[in-house]
Amino acid sequence: MNDDALLRELGEELDDAGLRGSFLVRDLRSGAELAIDPDLEFPSASLVKVPLVAATLERIRTGELDGARPVLVEPGEAVVGPTGTSQFRHPARIAVEDLLYLAVALSDNTAADTLFGLTPPDRVAAMLGEWGVRGITVRHAIRELSDTVAERLDPAEKHLAQTLAIGSGTVGRGHPIPQLDVTRGSSGSARAFVDLAQALWTPSRIHPDVAARVRELMRLNLLRQRLAPEFSSDASVWSSKTGTLLNLRHEFGVVEHSDGGLFAVAALTESRVPAVSQPGAEALMARVARAMRDQLRR
Template sequence: MNTESLLRDLREELDDGGLRGSFLVRDLHTGQEIGLDADLEFPSASLVKVPLAAATFERIRRGELDGATRLDVEPGRVTTPGPAGLARFRHPARVAIDDLLYLSVAVSDGTAADALFALTPPAEVTRMLREWGIDGVSVRHDTAELADTPAERFEPGEVHLAHALAIRAGTAGRGHPVSQLDVSRASAGSARAYVALLEALWRPSEIDPGVAARTRDLMAHNLLRQRLTPDFGSDATKWSSKTGTLLNLRHEIGVAEHADGQVFAVGALTESRVPAAIQPEAEILMARVARTMRDHLRSR
């Protein structure tokens, strides 16, 4: 099947499943790529924890921070809700910067990320991205803001109402009354922009090699593996990734390193029209679309 026909079929498959997305797969050795609305911007959600980690590692490299420095995280001071990590702690904790980095990326711990943002604010992370030549990813707020959405104002059995609001209130220009879903106000990026970041972390670039290596290592130990991992991870493939989730948004970026030497960067950013918080079918669909694109590129 030629590329044009394949992309048409994949777009229809996504639409039938209630998804709209920005997808890009790039061969990091040849530069060949295949994309589907690859320049369409989405709010980034937890994907921003990757540039935050890289920026923090860079400041450690420069001597501005010490990874062994322990920070006090007090209940009631850094209070980003989350399913795992420091947000679930009942008592004060003292955690080293290096360990906050692990929690932020590998466990997607928002409380850990916000402790790091207190050291390196979003505007500084964006400035460093621009220094590295990454122009399409913007970091505009910490992760605490991601918790202040309509979902927090509904009872657990009414979360679908928050998702319905998220789905219906968006504008054609990607604006939204919920600031975290407005690409002009939220941290945002496209599949192409995040694949550019991945390429800068996996290939020689303006990012210091040691900084890139440490960031890659955190992504390799990502514990949230229900989304693209089933279609990309295997005994013959190392899959390093980061997910992002907010209301009807489900994202994942990652790099597949195959035993035969091929290396592919993958960006899959999606929004759902289905008003439900738990949608395993959507995650299966986005993974299948991304894998099909990778397989097509790999067979060229």
């Protein structure tokens, strides 16, 4: 099957499943790529934690921050989230470098916001610009992602937040829910996040020591229900970061093959199905990304 026919077929599968997405797979050795709406912009959700961690590591490298410095994390300041310090009940002192691990490997929202307190969103955005990584906006801390209508509803009513998220967007990607409005929230496209992955995995303006640590943290990612089942094997290593917000499900990362193959993958999606749990959508995201990678690899 040729590239155009494959992409058309995959696009139809996504649409039949109620998904709209921005997909890009790039061979980091040759530069060849396949894409489905790669420049379509989405709110980035937790994907923003990767540039946050990279910017904080750069400040540690230059001596602006002490990575061993303990920071007090107070439960009363916790951000809504299912993992890490967001579930702590007691104050804890955690070193800055350990907060980096929690923010990426566990997608710990409170750890990420503690880091944003040290390296604010505008500083992260400025560093992305200095590194030549375009198309990723960083406008706010993670706390704002936790203040949606979904948090004000009982568990049995969560589908109502999904319905509102699905039915209220504008053609220009605006939305009455601020976190879903790409003109107000942190955002990016599949192309932008693949560009970031390329800057982390191949020589770029990002310092090699910083890039190496970010790669290591992404390799340690424990949230592996989305793309990982299609990219992890005994002959490959999958390093990534996920992002989830209401009807949005994202992941970007890099698969390194034992034969030397190196592919950056980004899959950013929004669902038209008003359900909180959608394992089928996550499996389809992975199959689409895998099919695109397989086509490039051939």
